[in-house]
Structures are given as C-alpha cells and as structure tokens.
Amino acid sequence: MALPPPLSAKDEKSFAYETIKDRLPLIVTRIVDFLARHRTNFAKQYGEDAENECKSCISAMDKLRYEIARDAENECKSCISAMDKLRYEIARDKPILLLNDNHTDDIHIWNEYLQKEMDQGKVISWFQSNWLLVECYMYRKIAEAFNLTAHLQHVDPFIEMKQHAFHSSAQAIDVVLAQLNIDIEQTTDPVNNKSTIEQQFYNYMEISLWGNQCDLSLSGGANRSQEHDPFHQITELKTHILINHETSVFNYLYDQQAYLLNFDVCIDFVLDNAGFELLTDLCFADFLISKRLCSRITLHLKCFPWFVSDATKTDFNWLLEQLSNSSSNSVWQIASKRWQQHIQNGQWIIQTHRFFTLPYDYSYMQQISSELYCTMSQSKLIIFKGDLNYRKLVGDLRWPLNERFETALRGFQPTSFVVLRTCKADDAENECKSCISAMDKLRYEIARDKPILLLNDNHTDDIHIWNEYLQKEMDQGKVISWFQSNWLLVECYMYRKIAEAFNLTAHLQHVDPFIEMKQHAFHSSAQAIDVVLAQLNIDIEQTTDPVNNKSTIEQQFYNYMEISLWGNQCDLSLSGGANRSQEHDPFHQVTELKTHILVNHETSVFNYLYDQQAYLLNFDVCIDFVLDNAGFELLTDLCFADFLISKRLCSRITLHLKCFPWFVSDATKTDFNWLLEQLSNSSSDSVWQIASKRWQQHIQNGQWIIQTHRFFTLPYDYSYMQQISPELYCTMSQSKLIIFKGDLNYRKLVGDLRWPLNERFETALRGFQPTSFVVLRTCKADVQLDIDLKVGQELTKIDPRWMVNGKWAVIQAFFKKQTEKDI
Incomplete structure (x- = not known):
C-alpha cells in the first residue's frame, strides 16, 4: 500500500507551517528570556560543586557495561550502585563521610583531613563545605568505587x-x-x-x-x-x-x-x-x-x-x-x-x-x-x-x-x-550566555530555513540514534531543513537541539528552561485541582463492589477518562509557552464538551478492561500510560490512574515520562516529583494531601511504576519501535492496555502522514500492534482518522480550525485480535 506524504511545513496552509514559522521560534525566545532573567541565579545556585553530577557517572557506567569482562559484571554493578549513591548524596547535600578503601596509600591522609574537619564542628556536606574539598572528594569517591573491586581497579571511567x-x-x-x-x-x-x-x-x-x-x-x-x-x-x-x-x-x-x-x-x-x-x-x-x-x-x-x-x-x-x-x-x-x-x-x-x-x-x-x-x-x-x-x-x-x-x-x-591557566571558576553565568547564544542561533536557523545538522553532545546515550537517522536522510538526498522536512522530525529536532545546548555545559545540564511555565500553569489551575481531587477522594473512599456496582464505576470511569482527555488542552507547546491553565469546573466541562468528542470508544475501553476481571484479584492486569503534559494535565492523568487502581480495574500501571524537557510542557520525572511535593506540602488543603498520600502508597506498593525511555524523545514514529527499541515494545506487549495521551503520541502512532479523514485508524498504524490501546487526544495537528468526509466538511464550516485548536477531541481505540500465541 502506498503511504500518503508526510506532514511538513512545505504547505503554508498547514498547521505544521504555522508551528515551524511561529510557535517554535516563540518557544526558543521564551527560553532566551528565561535564561537572561536567571543567569545570575544559576551562577549562585549551581556553582561548580556538582559539575560532573551525572555525566561522568553515566559515561563511566556505559563504558563499563559494554567493555569489562564478564567475570567482572557484578563488580560493574557495584560501581554503578556507588555512582547512583554518590549522585543522590550530592543532589541532596548529604554529609561527607570517611573513605573505605583501606588498602590504598592515601586513605589515612584523606580520613585524617576529614576527621579533623568533623572534630572542629564544621558542616561537611556537598553544598556547605569548601568547593575545593568536595570537588576533590567526589573524584576520590569515584576512585574508591573502583578500588573496592578485584578486576576494575585500573579502569579509567573517563x-x-x-x-x-x-x-x-x-x-x-x-x-x-x-x-x-x-x-x-x-x-x-x-x-x-x-x-x-x-x-x-x-x-x-x-x-x-x-x-x-x-x-x-x-x-x-x-x-x-x-x-x-x-x-x-x-x-x-x-x-x-x-x-x-x-x-x-x-x-x-x-x-x-x-x-x-x-x-x-x-x-x-x-x-x-x-x-x-x-x-x-x-x-x-x-x-x-x-x-x-x-x-x-x-x-x-x-x-x-x-x-x-x-x-x-x-x-x-x-x-x-x-x-x-x-x-x-x-x-x-x-x-x-x-x-x-x-x-x-x-x-x-x-x-x-x-x-x-x-x-x-x-x-x-x-x-x-x-x-x-x-x-x-x-x-x-x-x-x-x-x-x-x-x-x-x-x-x-x-x-x-x-x-x-x-x-x-x-x-x-x-x-x-x-x-x-585559562580562567574557569564561577563559570555558570558564562554557560548561561552560551545557551542564550545557542538559542539565538537556533532561532536564526529556523527563521531562514537553514539545513539541519548532526548533533554534537557526544556523551549522550541517544546521539548515535539521532545522528544515524539524520545521516540516513541526508544520504538519501533529501532536503533536510526546517520548512522542507517532515514536521515531526523538525519539531522533535528543535527540542533535542535545545537539550544539546544545555548538555554541552558543566552546570546547566539539569536545568529545565520550561520549568517556570509548567509550574505557573499548575498553580493557576488550583481551583480546578481542588474540585477534581475532592470528588476523587469521595469516589475512591466509597466502597463500591465492582461486580454489583458496575454501572456506578462505569460512569465514574467515563468522568475521569474525559477529565484526563480535556486536561490535554493545557499544552504549552501549542501556545508557545503562554499560560494555558484549567479555569473551569472539570466535571461541568466533561458534560458541556461531550459533543466535541469526534470519535468516542470509551464504552468499548471500559468493557474491555472490566472483562479482564482484575477486580477478582486472580489476574495481573497491567496498563502502560504514556503521559503527555505536566501540570494540570499530569494531575488529571494521575487521577485517572488512581481511579483505575483503586477500583481494581487493573493491578499495575507503568507511567511513562520523558527523559528530558520536551515540547515545552511534556512531563519529566522532575515534574512528577514536584507535583507530588506540591500536594503533600499543601498545609491549607487536606484534599491535596490525602490524594498525595494515596499516590505515594501506590508507588511504594509497586502498583504505580515510574519509567523513562529514550525512544519517546527520538525522531522515530511508533511503527519503528519494535526495530529501534525492541525491549520497550516487548514490555508494552505484555500489558493489557496502553493509554496514549496527547497530540504528539497520536501523530507518532499514525506517522504524521497526510491520511484522508476517512482512513481507518488501524491502517494508519502501519503494523504497530504491541497490544490493545486507546488515545486520549485533543486535536492540535493536521491529521485525524475515522472521520466521515461529510462530517469533516460540516466541522470546517462550524470551526475552520477544528483540527488544530484543541477544542475538539477523540477517544480512539485499537483492540488487538487475540491469537493462539496471545492466549
């Protein structure tokens, strides 16, 4: 079957063109503004204490995992564990302790020095002690991890x-x-x-x-x-x-x-x-x-x-x-x-x-x-x-x-x-300037449709995949530039280039340039959050037997699924970073917007899940939830996940977050942890604390599993998952249902191609069928399927921008047919 052409900014009437022309440069501009306002704070906050906080550990461990002999595998794991522990201690300003590799010829000097500092009553920790001490101590602790092995003592992780x-x-x-x-x-x-x-x-x-x-x-x-x-x-x-x-x-x-x-x-x-x-x-x-x-x-x-x-x-x-x-x-x-x-x-x-x-x-x-x-x-x-x-x-x-x-x-x-000596102390402010320069260069290249080039942050674990993809496009003679290439590629590439600018610094590698926007949008939605959490707590505290109260649970299921659906309107990449908070009562909204759901498979999804009989506690019913935006949308997704677990419609949920800041407001682990902190630390709102306590219990019980995977920040659509990330595809295949949130996931599912409105959703998946799944998506791109052409014409008369303004939505499902292998 011949595939339709991909969406791109070549068509000036398309939303892809609008995105590349206006939205992406606006987002980059906001990053410049963010960096310019905070450059002094970065210099104070990040210092050089943790200049190799993560990068040296990851690079060291990657090398060890692939190059050290098999008989040293357990020692490699111990080194990885030591690096993780060291990274944790640095980030949380933990006390500095004495060294333990007692066979080394310098340990007595090191420990005498540290003990003397302790005996003088000084605070000895990563952010409180002398920079020279803690920076030297970190490299000595790295050496200690290798010294405590039998085979890796002479391995240089750098x-x-x-x-x-x-x-x-x-x-x-x-x-x-x-x-x-x-x-x-x-x-x-x-x-x-x-x-x-x-x-x-x-x-x-x-x-x-x-x-x-x-x-x-x-x-x-x-x-x-x-x-x-x-x-x-x-x-x-x-x-x-x-x-x-x-x-x-x-x-x-x-x-x-x-x-x-x-x-x-x-x-x-x-x-x-x-x-x-x-x-x-x-x-x-x-x-x-x-x-x-x-x-x-x-x-x-x-x-x-x-x-x-x-x-x-x-x-x-x-x-x-x-x-x-x-x-x-x-x-x-x-x-x-x-x-x-x-x-x-x-x-x-x-x-x-x-x-x-x-x-x-x-x-x-x-x-x-x-x-x-x-x-x-x-x-x-x-x-x-x-x-x-x-x-x-x-x-x-x-x-x-x-x-x-x-x-x-x-x-x-x-x-x-x-x-x-070249001067390098107090360098965070200069690195902030270098990031601003990189953003200016990126903005210039987008506006002038410059060629897309290979990435340069060679220490990252995804660069070889990105550059292989780009090189393959170049080798095929394709024009790879901002307005001539596939929209999906160039939009993903822009966010990866933003990440590259920060990756190439020593101190700003973990800075999220969108953090202010995401957190502001969350706080702006406080009233809506109150309403949702208050009702959620009531619904969950009510003992409703899934067997005898199916209709009650079913209606609640629709409520929380649709609240999660419309939470997807709070997408900062659509607004170029301008505040998009939730200003309405979400329960009233789901009633008012019912007719705006163009494809609605929620009943089929509920019946499918209910038939898995997780409520009988005899079956392990797993769900993968591929999240989208942070802030209010993430909260609505967690409410839906909480409901599914608490009402025993599933037994485990894997929540997939992004590895690094992506599409302005996509949720990272940092965003997830921050949201839980906001709920648990809310002294004035008990409904927030009750929900937070329950969610943390889900994590401790292993009912919520938090994961990141680099595939979600690669340029490939989902039809390539089995080839590029077979372990992720295999894991997802073991779930009963995948819930994909948001517009980008929809675009990646159908390849961001110019499918006719009435094309079948299953056809557009091009073989991506790890298991059954549903997409909760408010429409924000020039691609939609399973819509009758006449319906599409009527929608265009009512709302000419219905495909891109986020005011219309789909709950679109695919149910995988069982084979003998699946049974």
Missing part, C-alpha cells in the same frame, strides 16, 4: 572521553607538530639567535596555555576538542591574556645559561589535562629541551583518574602510542621518536605523586609531602598548568581581585614558578 577529544583535535595536532619539527630541526645558536628562540618560546608557551581550554571537567565530559589553527589562535587571543609574565619567564630561564651545557637547569612541569592539552604541554617541554633552555624536565602526572580529563601515566603512554603508530602521518612519528629519546636520555622524567590528588592546597605541601616540596625546591622553575593548580596555589579562597598573587600563596615558595 578514558573514552579523553581519547575522543584527542582524535577530534587531529588537524590541530598536525599543524602544531609539523611546525614544531621544523623549528627544532633548525639549528639556532641560543647565544646568537636569542630573539628567534624567544618568539618561538612565546608561541609554544601560549599554545600550551590555550590548550587548557580542552578541559572535560568544565564541560562535564562533553567533547572539548581543538578546532582552530593554534598558531592563528595565539595571535587572535593575545589580548585575552589578562596577566602576561612570559617575557620575564623567558629572560629568567635564558639567564640560567643551560645552553652552555655547564649547568644542570631542571624544570618541574605539573601537568593538567590529557588529550590535546597534554600534547601542547609536551611540545613546549620538547622545545625547552631541544633549544637547551633547560637540561631536565620532570613531568608530574596524576596517580589515578581525576577531574575527568587530568592526565595519568596511562594517558601519557597512550598519546605516545598514537603518535608512533600513525602510519599515515610522519610528523606524528618524528615527534614521538624524539620524545621517547628524551625519556631514554633522562631529559624527561615521568612521575606521579599522591599529593596532587589530596584535598590539601599547596600551602600544606611542605607539611604533608615534605619530600615532594624538597624535590621541587631543587628546580629552577615549576610550570603549573590549569585551573585546579591555580586554585590550589591560592587556597581557593575569595581573594579580592586586586590582591597580590604572592600574598595569596600563603608561604608556598619552593622555587620560582609560573601558572598557565
């Missing part, structure tokens, strides 16, 4: 991110190494060519400096590769160096006269990040050795994975392997051979020391690690790389901007040193 960032910088690496090889091969006498060497020194020092931008802890693990020509970049960014002592550093080193070969001039290089930054640091170290500005360099690496991308010995060795094994790039091999020679000659000394992964700042080094302090004191210069080293040098204290650097060191003076 390895993929670091290596990916390195490979993503391949072009920049080519440029730097090619020029470095040329500069080093040129014989330049340091005595007679001081000015040439001095300029080259500044080049490699500044390339090392700006390499520090590739810090994965800042991005929460999102790719931060080097995309520009580093030599052009240092020219462009010269004015961005706020304090520049490079001339003094060069003259200081040059005056040591290492080039005369009569003096042993040693340098300590305290490294920061792996990947491209490590490569730039080694280029600088290579230059210093090769031009005889020093005779030995000690490279200090971390003992274990730290701050996502900090360089370990494993990272160092891996980088050398990448260079030496690059059969297609001789400049990489030349540099690698020279660097390995530095190591063999003892000109580069590779070291690790536990002090760099302790909670102490550098003013304590002489006391805590006196041997390290003594060794560093023998160097002519220490080069400290990165933001964390800077914070440890100055104690991470709130120094005035005009305070002298020497004062802030508080006595740490083993020898002369320099810090190469």
Whole structure:
C-alpha cells in the first residue's frame, strides 16, 4: 500500500507551517528570556560543586557495561550502585563521610583531613563545605568505587572521553607538530639567535596555555576538542591574556645559561589535562629541551583518574602510542621518536605523586609531602598548568581581585614558578550566555530555513540514534531543513537541539528552561485541582463492589477518562509557552464538551478492561500510560490512574515520562516529583494531601511504576519501535492496555502522514500492534482518522480550525485480535 506524504511545513496552509514559522521560534525566545532573567541565579545556585553530577557517572557506567569482562559484571554493578549513591548524596547535600578503601596509600591522609574537619564542628556536606574539598572528594569517591573491586581497579571511567577529544583535535595536532619539527630541526645558536628562540618560546608557551581550554571537567565530559589553527589562535587571543609574565619567564630561564651545557637547569612541569592539552604541554617541554633552555624536565602526572580529563601515566603512554603508530602521518612519528629519546636520555622524567590528588592546597605541601616540596625546591622553575593548580596555589579562597598573587600563596615558595591557566571558576553565568547564544542561533536557523545538522553532545546515550537517522536522510538526498522536512522530525529536532545546548555545559545540564511555565500553569489551575481531587477522594473512599456496582464505576470511569482527555488542552507547546491553565469546573466541562468528542470508544475501553476481571484479584492486569503534559494535565492523568487502581480495574500501571524537557510542557520525572511535593506540602488543603498520600502508597506498593525511555524523545514514529527499541515494545506487549495521551503520541502512532479523514485508524498504524490501546487526544495537528468526509466538511464550516485548536477531541481505540500465541 502506498503511504500518503508526510506532514511538513512545505504547505503554508498547514498547521505544521504555522508551528515551524511561529510557535517554535516563540518557544526558543521564551527560553532566551528565561535564561537572561536567571543567569545570575544559576551562577549562585549551581556553582561548580556538582559539575560532573551525572555525566561522568553515566559515561563511566556505559563504558563499563559494554567493555569489562564478564567475570567482572557484578563488580560493574557495584560501581554503578556507588555512582547512583554518590549522585543522590550530592543532589541532596548529604554529609561527607570517611573513605573505605583501606588498602590504598592515601586513605589515612584523606580520613585524617576529614576527621579533623568533623572534630572542629564544621558542616561537611556537598553544598556547605569548601568547593575545593568536595570537588576533590567526589573524584576520590569515584576512585574508591573502583578500588573496592578485584578486576576494575585500573579502569579509567573517563578514558573514552579523553581519547575522543584527542582524535577530534587531529588537524590541530598536525599543524602544531609539523611546525614544531621544523623549528627544532633548525639549528639556532641560543647565544646568537636569542630573539628567534624567544618568539618561538612565546608561541609554544601560549599554545600550551590555550590548550587548557580542552578541559572535560568544565564541560562535564562533553567533547572539548581543538578546532582552530593554534598558531592563528595565539595571535587572535593575545589580548585575552589578562596577566602576561612570559617575557620575564623567558629572560629568567635564558639567564640560567643551560645552553652552555655547564649547568644542570631542571624544570618541574605539573601537568593538567590529557588529550590535546597534554600534547601542547609536551611540545613546549620538547622545545625547552631541544633549544637547551633547560637540561631536565620532570613531568608530574596524576596517580589515578581525576577531574575527568587530568592526565595519568596511562594517558601519557597512550598519546605516545598514537603518535608512533600513525602510519599515515610522519610528523606524528618524528615527534614521538624524539620524545621517547628524551625519556631514554633522562631529559624527561615521568612521575606521579599522591599529593596532587589530596584535598590539601599547596600551602600544606611542605607539611604533608615534605619530600615532594624538597624535590621541587631543587628546580629552577615549576610550570603549573590549569585551573585546579591555580586554585590550589591560592587556597581557593575569595581573594579580592586586586590582591597580590604572592600574598595569596600563603608561604608556598619552593622555587620560582609560573601558572598557565585559562580562567574557569564561577563559570555558570558564562554557560548561561552560551545557551542564550545557542538559542539565538537556533532561532536564526529556523527563521531562514537553514539545513539541519548532526548533533554534537557526544556523551549522550541517544546521539548515535539521532545522528544515524539524520545521516540516513541526508544520504538519501533529501532536503533536510526546517520548512522542507517532515514536521515531526523538525519539531522533535528543535527540542533535542535545545537539550544539546544545555548538555554541552558543566552546570546547566539539569536545568529545565520550561520549568517556570509548567509550574505557573499548575498553580493557576488550583481551583480546578481542588474540585477534581475532592470528588476523587469521595469516589475512591466509597466502597463500591465492582461486580454489583458496575454501572456506578462505569460512569465514574467515563468522568475521569474525559477529565484526563480535556486536561490535554493545557499544552504549552501549542501556545508557545503562554499560560494555558484549567479555569473551569472539570466535571461541568466533561458534560458541556461531550459533543466535541469526534470519535468516542470509551464504552468499548471500559468493557474491555472490566472483562479482564482484575477486580477478582486472580489476574495481573497491567496498563502502560504514556503521559503527555505536566501540570494540570499530569494531575488529571494521575487521577485517572488512581481511579483505575483503586477500583481494581487493573493491578499495575507503568507511567511513562520523558527523559528530558520536551515540547515545552511534556512531563519529566522532575515534574512528577514536584507535583507530588506540591500536594503533600499543601498545609491549607487536606484534599491535596490525602490524594498525595494515596499516590505515594501506590508507588511504594509497586502498583504505580515510574519509567523513562529514550525512544519517546527520538525522531522515530511508533511503527519503528519494535526495530529501534525492541525491549520497550516487548514490555508494552505484555500489558493489557496502553493509554496514549496527547497530540504528539497520536501523530507518532499514525506517522504524521497526510491520511484522508476517512482512513481507518488501524491502517494508519502501519503494523504497530504491541497490544490493545486507546488515545486520549485533543486535536492540535493536521491529521485525524475515522472521520466521515461529510462530517469533516460540516466541522470546517462550524470551526475552520477544528483540527488544530484543541477544542475538539477523540477517544480512539485499537483492540488487538487475540491469537493462539496471545492466549
């Protein structure tokens, strides 16, 4: 059967066109407004305490789940559990506890530090304690989870991110190494060519400096590769160096006269990040050795994975392997051979020391690690790389901007040193600005029908599915742009692009830009909520035997199903985010709007459910409820779910929520939990508290199961579910009924295609038949089925926008025929 063409914004008379032209840019504008008003609050609220709150854990666990040997599977699960526990404790500002991996060589130092803080009566928790302490403690707790295993002690949960960032910088690496090889091969006498060497020194020092931008802890693990020509970049960014002592550093080193070969001039290089930054640091170290500005360099690496991308010995060795094994790039091999020679000659000394992964700042080094302090004191210069080293040098204290650097060191003076650091503290406000910039760019691209591009937040678990989908469309030669492509695709893509903007930040990953709108709409519906919950409590408290009171339960079933149906009018994506609250008595509304239900299968649905005989308690009758909007609609859905459980029309309900903010007002787990909190914390309204207590009991009893699945935020319609997410399809197949809420679910069921009004609903499903289901939907898109053409013509005369204004609705069901396999 030839399928009709998909809905898209090509047709200027369609609602899809109106959506892409007006509604989507309006929604993006509201996000810009939201971010602009709250940028200062974000800086205060999110800080850097939880900069890797979720991302590092998820990435680490994804890697472990797929790459660790089978005999370590249980240990992997224990690490996942530890990460979940850590994430929970951070989010809820739980107390910081002593470490437990007693076989490690640093635990006594860590625990003595923590115990001392506790003994002083200080509040030691994630949001109350010193930022430097809690951030270091988080990475030490991650290490503890792996240390407590037998097989995974040497697993680096950040390895993929670091290596990916390195490979993503391949072009920049080519440029730097090619020029470095040329500069080093040129014989330049340091005595007679001081000015040439001095300029080259500044080049490699500044390339090392700006390499520090590739810090994965800042991005929460999102790719931060080097995309520009580093030599052009240092020219462009010269004015961005706020304090520049490079001339003094060069003259200081040059005056040591290492080039005369009569003096042993040693340098300590305290490294920061792996990947491209490590490569730039080694280029600088290579230059210093090769031009005889020093005779030995000690490279200090971390003992274990730290701050996502900090360089370990494993990272160092891996980088050398990448260079030496690059059969297609001789400049990489030349540099690698020279660097390995530095190591063999003892000109580069590779070291690790536990002090760099302790909670102490550098003013304590002489006391805590006196041997390290003594060794560093023998160097002519220490080069400290990165933001964390800077914070440890100055104690991470709130120094005035005009305070002298020497004062802030508080006595740490083993020898002369320099810090190469890009400023990254107090960064949430800058990230807010980056999100605003991303929204502006998105708004511009929509308005000008720009091409749709692949996504870039590579750490997310759905990006490969999204990009495979988009790439396949491109490979087929289709025009993929805002007004030329399928409406369903571009509308879903916009919300995924919004998510991408936040995913690429360290602090705003869990910010919901629609949260204010959703919560305001809920509070605006308070009176309607009172009415619904008061009647629901009465109906549920009445003991009605399902066998002898079928007609009573049936009428109540219709009431709560239709209240849930019309709750779907409170859809903020339809209004572009403008408030859409419930202002009428919902029970009066269901009576008044009865004639506005164009397809009404509610009687068939009730009889179907009643015949499952869940009320006899002998059968496990499960329902899947695919929710739509938060706020008042979510409340009406939960009222319906409460009624179904309480009247024993089913035994279990799985409530499906979205993984992240979607279509402005779609309900997430955060929205669900917030709604329960509003009900339970309402001191002035007992009907709210009674309902909340009952709903929480449903969850505790396992009668309500709360789930999210990425399929619901993919561009695929439901006919692809069995192929893309077979485990979800299989789970849903085991339910007796699926309740799909809202317009987007309807569009995904029928493929968002231009079906004739009188086409059969079952035909439009194109094989999606996991089980029986019903759709509760107010009409908000140019697609509707099972409507007689004459009826459609009459409706158009009465209300020309009946298909899109949400004033008309359907309760449309599909009942799967039982086969021998089903029985």
